[in-house]
Amino acid sequence: MTATDRTDGLTVSRLSGRQIGVGMVVLLAAVTAGLTIGPVDIAPHRVLLELLDGLPGIEVDSGLSEIHQGIVEKIRLPRVVLGVLVGATLSLSGAAYQGAFRNPLADPYLLGIAAGAGLGATIAITSNLGDGAGILDPVPLAAFAGALIGVLASYMAGHIGGRSTASLVLAGVAVASFLTACQTYVLQANSDAFREVYAWILGRIATSGWSEPALMVPYFLITVVVVLRHRRALDVLAVGDEEAAALGINPRRIRATVVIAASLGAAAAVSVSGLIGFVGIIVPHTIRLAFGNSNRIVLPLSVLFGGAFMVLADLAARTLVEPAELPIGVVTAFLGAPFFVLVLRTSRREVW
Amino acid sequence: MTGIAIRDLCVTVGRAEILRGLDLDIASGEWLNIVGPNGAGKTTLLRTILGALDYDGSIVIDGAGEHPSSGLARSIAYVPQVPVIPPGMLVTDYVLLGRTPHRGAFAADSPHDLSVAADVLERLDLHTFAAREVRSLSGGERQRVVMARALTQETPILLLDEPTTALDLGHQQEMLRLIEELRHERGLTVVATLHDLTLAARFGERLALLDAGHLVQVGTAQDVLTVDTIKTHFDATVRIIDDEDGPVVVPV
Numbered sequence: 001m002t003a004t005d006r007t008d009g010l011t012v013s014r015l016s017g018r019q020i021g022v023g024m025v026v027l028l029a030a031v032t033a034g035l036t037i038g039p040v041d042i043a044p045h046r047v048l049l050e051l052l053d054g055l056p057g058i059e060v061d062s063g064l065s066e067i068h069q070g071i072v073e074k075i076r077l078p079r080v081v082l083g084v085l086v087g088a089t090l091s092l093s094g095a096a097y098q099g100a101f102r103n104p105l106a107d108p109y110l111l112g113i114a115a116g117a118g119l120g121a122t123i124a125i126t127s128n129l130g131d132g133a134g135i136l137d138p139v140p141l142a143a144f145a146g147a148l149i150g151v152l153a154s155y156m157a158g159h160i161g162g163r164s165t166a167s168l169v170l171a172g173v174a175v176a177s178f179l180t181a182c183q184t185y186v187l188q189a190n191s192d193a194f195r196e197v198y199a200w201i202l203g204r205i206a207t208s209g210w211s212e213p214a215l216m217v218p219y220f221l222i223t224v225v226v227v228l229r230h231r232r233a234l235d236v237l238a239v240g241d242e243e244a245a246a247l248g249i250n251p252r253r254i255r256a257t258v259v260i261a262a263s264l265g266a267a268a269a270v271s272v273s274g275l276i277g278f279v280g281i282i283v284p285h286t287i288r289l290a291f292g293n294s295n296r297i298v299l300p301l302s303v304l305f306g307g308a309f310m311v312l313a314d315l316a317a318r319t320l321v322e323p324a325e326l327p328i329g330v331v332t333a334f335l336g337a338p339f340f341v342l343v344l345r346t347s348r349r350e351v352w
Numbered sequence: 353m354t355g356i357a358i359r360d361l362c363v364t365v366g367r368a369e370i371l372r373g374l375d376l377d378i379a380s381g382e383w384l385n386i387v388g389p390n391g392a393g394k395t396t397l398l399r400t401i402l403g404a405l406d407y408d409g410s411i412v413i414d415g416a417g418e419h420p421s422s423g424l425a426r427s428i429a430y431v432p433q434v435p436v437i438p439p440g441m442l443v444t445d446y447v448l449l450g451r452t453p454h455r456g457a458f459a460a461d462s463p464h465d466l467s468v469a470a471d472v473l474e475r476l477d478l479h480t481f482a483a484r485e486v487r488s489l490s491g492g493e494r495q496r497v498v499m500a501r502a503l504t505q506e507t508p509i510l511l512l513d514e515p516t517t518a519l520d521l522g523h524q525q526e527m528l529r530l531i532e533e534l535r536h537e538r539g540l541t542v543v544a545t546l547h548d549l550t551l552a553a554r555f556g557e558r559l560a561l562l563d564a565g566h567l568v569q570v571g572t573a574q575d576v577l578t579v580d581t582i583k584t585h586f587d588a589t590v591r592i593i594d595d596e597d598g599p600v601v602v603p604v
Contacts, residue, residue, distance in 0.1 A: 010473070011444050236449055236457065238436075239435070239436045239438060245423075
């Protein structure tokens, strides 16, 4: 598959309608599977009709019983929607970090987000702040705050050390080590909370109604709008700061804007779903191998395929060892890594 | 008319003073070669003109300031000695980066941008490579692609840092002839650093000899390239053969 378009006899990388179509179909298929498969099997076409019925201005009879309707709309749909939002945000943030840092190994947790969120969640869990549901649940709030503190500390430490991307990444490593040490200390003092903290770290897409997806939506939108607006600027940035500046853009401003937007989304994703690893690396690189390296292609498709990947991973997490659930972080890496190696071996494109 | 006027230019990088009190006028439409031993400050001079380094003194670029929002990018195009070639980037995408100062960082390429790039690719015989990845090309082809990006920028001034280092003898001549033709076609001002003194004498109009941050001499190849100057500033023993196309510098 080539991601190109011929204009004026030129072959220009451009997101094609067909690529968007493929992404939409894969996402819709993943969502349908997520709504259909589970302890109670529901026919896929009825699920699709039920979804249609839910759209404003459309009335169709899906033929589902009230109980099945309840399962689809109140239990499975919020979880699937959260999966789409978290997967799309982590993939897009990963792709944005890779572009902004010009580093194939950059992922959204690079700048202390994971360690900060981990510390925040650990403090909230060990100090028994209560089990307020939804927006009042202290664990996601503390994780979100911790993630933002982690990024902020990395950014400030990075600027003290210089302005290069390498010094920023190194600052992120230092801040992450410090925060992880703090987390370990808190956990040692409260070893009874170990299981709960460990479960949180491994991640899960679990919902109690619509509060988690609703929390996630504004951050998802900010990340999508800001990062996608910078897709061309990130392509210019690919030639390095000095040449990019000679082409009339401001590399530092663009990198700061993109990284802040991507971090905000990643922090929100971490706060509702824990530390789901590997998504921010595997999805963007698979898209690069399949469709091309231009950020004009990679960034928008990361949203669609990232969402689909997470819904499928969550489906595997809750069905493979029924009635128990696997931590989703285990699934994304366990299924994702071999799949990625397969793509890596079969693609003729340069990885990076 | 003066294309670039440099007065009392001093550049300090870290604690090292790289350029000291440099005065240089480069005429509009002129080709000036900057020569000098390693570490003389040739690349620093180019990067300072480009606006990549802080400096004391003044550099006035003719015609700049019309579009202050995009800085000097509409006045000066730069070909670095070792350009960064992003992995997986196609020739056309790379060449179209040259349109960035005209379209802005967020806008799509206009039909005009595409036709400018198409013309440049055609002119440099690169149209058959347009759909290839830049990294898959040979050194000579790659150098032409980087040149194509600079030309697509449609600036009156070209800064070239060692445009021939990666090339064999034939491709070196081909590249410099191409620059000469393009300069005449488009009325470009060319400032290049060159290691090979014979090539520097053969192409371009004037030579500027730089040593330890000082501008030692500016003039024609016959003026600048003498056995004594080369002995003093390059610490090299050479013979100069006078050829009708300019002096030939032979190491002995």
